[in-house]
Amino acid sequence: MLQVNKINASYGEVKVLHDVSLAVKKGEVVGLVGANGAGKSTTLKVLSGMLKAASGEIKSEGVSLTELTAPQIVALGIAHVPEGRRLFPMMSVEENLEMGSFLPGPKKARQETIEMVYSVFPILKERHKQMAGTLSGGEQQMLAIGRGLMSKPKLLMIDEVSLGLAPVLVEKIYSMIEQIKKQDISILLVEQNVYLCLNFVDRAYVLENGQVVLDGTGKELLANEHLKKAYLGL
Amino acid sequence: MNEKNIIAKLRYPSYYIPALAILILIFFPFLTNNEYIVQVGIMVLLFAVMGSGWNIIAGFGGQLSLGHAAFVGIGAYVSTLLFVYLDLTPWIGMLVGAVVSAIFGVIVGYPCFKLKGAYYALATIAYGELVRIFIQNTNQIGPIDLKGAQGILLPIKGHSWFWFQFDTKAPYYYIALVMMFLAILLCYKIKNSKFGYYLAAIGDNQDAAASLGVDSSRMKVYAAAISSFVMGIAGTFYAQFLLYIGPQSLLVDTFSTEIALVGIIGGAEVMGPIIGAFLLTPISEATRILLGGRFIGVHLVVYGAILMAVITYAPSGILPYLKKVYYKFLALLGDPQYQDYRTIKAPAKGLGGGIK
Amino acid sequence: MGTMTEATINGLFMGSLYGLIAVGLSLVFGVMKVVNFAHGSLLTICMYAVYYLVMKANWNSYLTPILVVPLLFIFGYVVQSKIINPVLKREFELGGGHAVILLTVGMMLVMENLCLLFFGAYYKVAQVPISSLTLNIGNIVISVPRMIAGIVSVILIFLLYAFLNKTDMGKAIRATGQDREAVRLMGINDFKIYNISFGICFIMLTLAAALMIPMYYVHPSAGKIFELRSFVIVVLGGLGSLNGAFLGGIIIGLIESVTAQFLSATTAEFLIFLVFILVLLLKPNGLLGKK
Ligand SMILES: Nc1ncnc2c1ncn2[C@@H]1O[C@H](COP(=O)(O)OP(=O)(O)O)[C@@H](O)[C@H]1O
Ligand SMILES: [Mg+2]
Numbered sequence: 001m002l003q004v005n006k007i008n009a010s011y012g013e014v015k016v017l018h019d020v021s022l023a024v025k026k027g028e029v030v031g032l033v034g035a036n037g038a039g040k041s042t043t044l045k046v047l048s049g050m051l052k053a054a055s056g057e058i059k060s061e062g063v064s065l066t067e068l069t070a071p072q073i074v075a076l077g078i079a080h081v082p083e084g085r086r087l088f089p090m091m092s093v094e095e096n097l098e099m100g101s102f103l104p105g106p107k108k109a110r111q112e113t114i115e116m117v118y119s120v121f122p123i124l125k126e127r128h129k130q131m132a133g134t135l136s137g138g139e140q141q142m143l144a145i146g147r148g149l150m151s152k153p154k155l156l157m158i159d160e161v162s163l164g165l166a167p168v169l170v171e172k173i174y175s176m177i178e179q180i181k182k183q184d185i186s187i188l189l190v191e192q193n194v195y196l197c198l199n200f201v202d203r204a205y206v207l208e209n210g211q212v213v214l215d216g217t218g219k220e221l222l223a224n225e226h227l228k229k230a231y232l233g234l
Numbered sequence: 235m236n237e238k239n240i241i242a243k244l245r246y247p248s249y250y251i252p253a254l255a256i257l258i259l260i261f262f263p264f265l266t267n268n269e270y271i272v273q274v275g276i277m278v279l280l281f282a283v284m285g286s287g288w289n290i291i292a293g294f295g296g297q298l299s300l301g302h303a304a305f306v307g308i309g310a311y312v313s314t315l316l317f318v319y320l321d322l323t324p325w326i327g328m329l330v331g332a333v334v335s336a337i338f339g340v341i342v343g344y345p346c347f348k349l350k351g352a353y354y355a356l357a358t359i360a361y362g363e364l365v366r367i368f369i370q371n372t373n374q375i376g377p378i379d380l381k382g383a384q385g386i387l388l389p390i391k392g393h394s395w396f397w398f399q400f401d402t403k404a405p406y407y408y409i410a411l412v413m414m415f416l417a418i419l420l421c422y423k424i425k426n427s428k429f430g431y432y433l434a435a436i437g438d439n440q441d442a443a444a445s446l447g448v449d450s451s452r453m454k455v456y457a458a459a460i461s462s463f464v465m466g467i468a469g470t471f472y473a474q475f476l477l478y479i480g481p482q483s484l485l486v487d488t489f490s491t492e493i494a495l496v497g498i499i500g501g502a503e504v505m506g507p508i509i510g511a512f513l514l515t516p517i518s519e520a521t522r523i524l525l526g527g528r529f530i531g532v533h534l535v536v537y538g539a540i541l542m543a544v545i546t547y548a549p550s551g552i553l554p555y556l557k558k559v560y561y562k563f564l565a566l567l568g569d570p571q572y573q574d575y576r577t578i579k580a581p582a583k584g585l586g587g588g589i590k
Numbered sequence: 591m592g593t594m595t596e597a598t599i600n601g602l603f604m605g606s607l608y609g610l611i612a613v614g615l616s617l618v619f620g621v622m623k624v625v626n627f628a629h630g631s632l633l634t635i636c637m638y639a640v641y642y643l644v645m646k647a648n649w650n651s652y653l654t655p656i657l658v659v660p661l662l663f664i665f666g667y668v669v670q671s672k673i674i675n676p677v678l679k680r681e682f683e684l685g686g687g688h689a690v691i692l693l694t695v696g697m698m699l700v701m702e703n704l705c706l707l708f709f710g711a712y713y714k715v716a717q718v719p720i721s722s723l724t725l726n727i728g729n730i731v732i733s734v735p736r737m738i739a740g741i742v743s744v745i746l747i748f749l750l751y752a753f754l755n756k757t758d759m760g761k762a763i764r765a766t767g768q769d770r771e772a773v774r775l776m777g778i779n780d781f782k783i784y785n786i787s788f789g790i791c792f793i794m795l796t797l798a799a800a801l802m803i804p805m806y807y808v809h810p811s812a813g814k815i816f817e818l819r820s821f822v823i824v825v826l827g828g829l830g831s832l833n834g835a836f837l838g839g840i841i842i843g844l845i846e847s848v849t850a851q852f853l854s855a856t857t858a859e860f861l862i863f864l865v866f867i868l869v870l871l872l873k874p875n876g877l878l879g880k881k
Contacts, residue, residue: 048775070774079775086772088765099765102758103777151777298688300695345871352625352691353874356821360866363818367863371856491695498692530711531703538699545693546677 001026001155001186002047002078007056009046016042017210019056024155029177029187031197031204031218033231039210040190041083044157047188048080049073060155075103079153083160083190085144089133093124096132096143100150109152116183117146120176138169142176149180156180157188162196174200194231198222206231247567259411263404272403274519276475279410280468281515285496285507286417287464291457292494293502294421294430296437297347298355301362303490304342305462308335309469310479311369314386315378317473321391324398324474332466339462340455347454350440359487366485385480388473398474406475413471414508417464421504424460433457437502488534492518495537499544501551509553514540596730597851598844603732603740605843609836610743610798612820612827613750614791620830621767621787622678624690628698630817632792634705634810636662636799641808644716651718651803652738658796666792670785673697678784705810713807721804739801746797747836750790754832763787767830822866828876837878 002024009017017039024030032040045051047058049070058065065073074080079100088096097117101110118125121142127135132143141161148156161177162170174196181187191197198204198218206214206227214227221227243249258265263272288302312334313327322330346357373382380386391397400406424430435443436450444450473479483489492514500510518533525532548555561575615629626632639662640654649657677693723734754760766773766783773780806812823842827834842862849858869877 050771050774069779071777071779074775074777082772082775086769086775088768088772090768091761091765095761095765098758099761099773099776099778102762107758147776298691349870349874351688353825353870355627355688355691356625356825357867357870359818359821360863360870364860364863364867367856367860371860491699532707534699535703535707538696538701538703541696541699542673542693545689545696546673549680549687549689 001028001060002188003057003059004043004047005057005059007043007046007053007058009042009051009053011042015054015210017046017053020207020210020212022205022212022215024186024188026154027181027184027186028203029181029189029201031201032188032190032207033192033194033197033204034207035231036192038207040207041159042210043207044080044082044159044188044190047073047157048078048082050080050082074151074153075105077152077154079148079151079156081144081148081156081158085140087132087135087140087143087147089131091132092129093132093135093143094128096147097124097150100147101152103151106150106152110150113150113152117149120149120179121146137164138166138173141165141169141173145173145176145180149185153185155186155188157190159190161189161191162193170196194227195222246571247564247569248571251564251567263407269403270523272407274516274523276403276407276410277519278511278515279407279414280471280475281493281496282414282508282511283410283417283471284465284468284493285500285511286414286421286504287461287468288493289497289502289507290421290424290433290464291343291454291461293497293506294424294437295433295454295457296440297454297457298351298494299358299490300355300487300494301358301360301490302461302465302493303485303487304362304365305335305339305465306469306472306489306493307365307369307479307481307485308338308462309466310473310484311380311386311469312466313470314388314473314479315380317391318386318389319378323396324470325396328467328470331470332463335466335469336459336463339458339465343458343462344451344455347451347458359490362485362487362490366481366487369485370481381480383481385478385482385484388477388479390477398470406471410471410475413467418504418508420460420464425504429453429456488531492534492537495541499540499551501553503551503553506551506553509556510551513552593851594848596732597848599730599732600736601844601847602840603736603843604847605840606741606743606747606836607736607739607798607801607839608816608819608823608843609839610746610794610801611816612823612835612839613747613832614794615820616824616827616830616832616835617750617763617787617794618791619824620832621763622770622784623767624674624678624694625821625829626791627691627694627817628701629791629795629820630811630813630815631698631701631705632666633795633799633813633816634808635701635813636792636796637802637806637808637812638705638709639796640799640803641714641716644718644803645714651716651720651800654800654803655797658800659793662792662796663789666789667785669697670788671781674788675781675784679781702810702814709808709810711810713809715807716803718804733805735801735804739805742801743798744836746794747832750794751832759786763790819862822862822869824876825866825874826869826877828878831876831878834876834878838876 004020004022006019006021007017008019020043032043034040042051046053049068053066060076060078063076088099097114101107101113123139124143124146127139135143145158161173177187189197189201198221201218203217204221205212214221214224244253262275266272284306288299291297292299309331312331313324316322316327316330317324342361346354349357369380370383372380374380390399393399393401432448432453435448436453440450496510496514497507499514500506514537517536521533544551561572564572565575611633615626618624618626639658640651643649643654644651674693677689681687681689720735725732725734725737754764762773762778763783766780770780819842823838824835826841827838845861846858849861
């Protein structure tokens with residue numbers, strides 16, 4: 001589904017990613033964990049074309065994404081739910097979802113997809129006329145994920161799934177992601193809550209200072225000594 | 235550094251070239267007997283002065299003003315009215331006009347300084363227009379004949395230094411030349427003072443400057459006062475030299491724009507507006523002389539095109555590039571100090587944003 | 591009493607025309623955060639285009655948009671993509687500066703003075719039959735072209751509003767104004783949206799020009815007075831807000847026509863700029879804006 005080979009990226013002079021490689025297979029849920037500032041968001045930005053990689057290669061189903069722009073990458077079925085959610089605050093819930101299916105392909109299926117999103121996140125249906133900027137944090141996260149789904153992605157990348165959400169809501173969102181997974185959508189999750197993430201995903205990568213230091217299945221990583229010490233405080 | 239030393243140093247190109255340039259400037263009126271050309275020279279110097287004045291607030295402080303003609307106008311009107319009604323010598327009128335202009339600069343500047351970016355530029359346009367509309371439609375204030383839209387023709391009171399009136403162009407030229415050197419000196423002093431450093435910090439990033447404890451409002455008010463003072467001085471010269479002041483020539487927004495362009499195209503450094511004036515003003519004067527009155531303003535096509543090109547390709551203005559060429563030239567002439575010209579100073583940041 | 595009613599009606603008509611002229615300025619600001627200092631000279635170009643079609647080809651002024659709108663939309667699209675976008679892109683990357691404002695100042699100088707060069711400094715007037723038509727109701731006299739301009743302007747502003755709120759493209763334009771990076775993740779090309787928005791600004795100006803030609807002189811700085819009005823109007827209504835532009839237009843139209851009727855045109859002019867400064871200083875986000 002997605003192969004990332006030794007990408008490097010920087011902001012101006014500051015190098016942030018060093019030879020990051022990872023892969024997501026079809027139907028898989030993959031986690032990307034690491035401390036604040038490790039480069040998780042930057043990795044997603046490079047994958048979705050918001051930031052240009054300095055070197056390295058990104059491929060999806062044989063197509064090279066390295067030289068493509070963000071709009072072209074969405075069109076290939078890779079959706080990015082960015083850090084901070086980046087909703088359109090002065091537009092209604094429904095309009096935000098419509099924007100998610102702006103491209104001609106997804107637009108044809110818009111009505112169906114909206115129904116699907118509403119069935120996963122019923123609260124959004126109740127609030128469909130409300131301005132996105134006035135939603136609660138949890139609702140905004142659901143809308144952001146819903147908007148990502150609207151482009152009918154094959155791969156959904158979600159940044160900071162649980163950040164700023166109450167524990168009950170976190171559980172709820174994860175159960176919703178579970179539902180999304182069932183629809184044959186591959187998922188790449190960025191999560192600061194390492195324990196939660198590793199219990200949920202099929203596989204995960206651990207990022208430290210812009211480098212992948214560990215990878216394996218959720219279970220393997222949960223048993224890893226370094227990881228236990230550094231991230232789980234055990 | 236003593237005199238001997240300077241003379242000894244004149245064998246280096248980096249000393250004799252500027253010295254040569256200054257000599258040419260000083261003897262310029264003798265190099266030609268064409269009055270038109272001297273007139274062009276005078277206008278160049280005048281625009282260099284006005285551009286320098288504008289640069290203090292806009293270039294150094296980052297506050298894009300598109301209404302600076304108002305300050306020139308105030309200086310010109312004040313000294314002219316004193317000259318016409320009270321027979322006051324323009325030399326004193328010049329100072330009075332400049333002070334009034336500075337006060338006005340502070341009064342309109344102070345409330346506007348909290349505005350950012352385009353809002354500030356819009357406010358400067360608005361007060362520029364207010365001054366123009368007021369003068370254009372006021373024929374009389376008490377006993378004073380302001381002559382509204384018609385403008386004021388200055389009477390000839392005698393060709394002498396006292397009346398600031400001469401029958402040849404050369405004295406005007408030298409007054410303007412001295413004014414330009416003083417303006418350069420002033421800008422140089424400001425740029426290299428703590429005040430100049432604060433201004434630059436504000437222009438770069440106001441919030442960051444504030445967090446370092448720079449009182450940005452106060453700094454901008456000082457800058458506005460000095461800037462409009464310089465404009466006021468230039469205004470008196472304008473009036474005495476052209477012998478006519480009127481809202482349609484002195485107070486229109488295009489005049490403000492022309493002043494600003496000299497600074498923008500030159501660059502936000504001490505010598506920026508000087509270079510800008512030497513490049514641009516001859517274009518405007520040449521078209522005025524060649525095409526006459528029918529196409530007043532046509533030079534602005536060229537100005538506009540240059541501005542667009544500068545903003546697109548050289549957002550810090552022309553000066554940084556000119557400097558590079560100049561340093562290279564000095565190196566070619568064998569100046570030992572400039573052999574490593576490539577490493578000398580990166581281009582500064584201008585109003586057009588950064589080459590970071 | 592008659593004169594007050596007449597001044598009010600005139601003010602409303604003029605105000606909605608002002609609103610139509612200002613709405614493109616506000617749209618461009620709302621979408622790309624650029625105050626376009628060339629707005630007035632764009633209007634001038636539109637006015638010349640309509641004028642020549644009326645005078646040389648004998649078109650009815652109100653029909654000229656059929657030809658001029660597509661042409662100038664394309665012109666606007668190209669100007670945005672070839673001239674403004676490169677500078678805008680740099681400003682996004684490096685931050686700060688007044689580059690785009692200054693670029694539009696340069697465009698203003700070039701366009702206004704090219705008009706001077708090509709069309710001369712003369713005031714041109716398209717005297718068409720409708721120009722002097724008036725409607726007399728009791729002792730109130732209403733100029734017909736002005737009435738048409740007022741009413742059609744309201745309709746056009748409403749149509750633009752509907753376009754922005756009901757169509758996907760319109761929504762994409764609004765979304766781009768709110769978060770230009772996020773729209774890229776929706777598959778929307780932000781710079782293409784800028785091109786389209788600038789083209790739409792031209793459409794609105796062309797339509798305004800067609801409404802204006804029967805009653806205004808055309809000359810190289812014909813647009814300038816409307817540009818200054820537009821600045822006042824959009825700041826009054828809140829930069830970027832279309833409802834605001836309409837409301838601001840109406841306010842300025844009323845101030846102008848009532849003051850001109852009872853005091854003088856100069857006082858009206860002065861008052862408009864005074865209001866401008868006061869709004870800038872006291873309510874820079876506009877009368878409807880927050881804070
Ligand atoms: N827009 C930016 N400009 C400059 N540096 C940035 C920017 N965004 C992130 N960084 C830096 O890049 C590094 C990685 O950031 P990020 O990818 O956001 O980390 P994470 O998402 O893992 O917390 C950090 O050191 C951060 O300071
Ligand atoms: Mg992050």
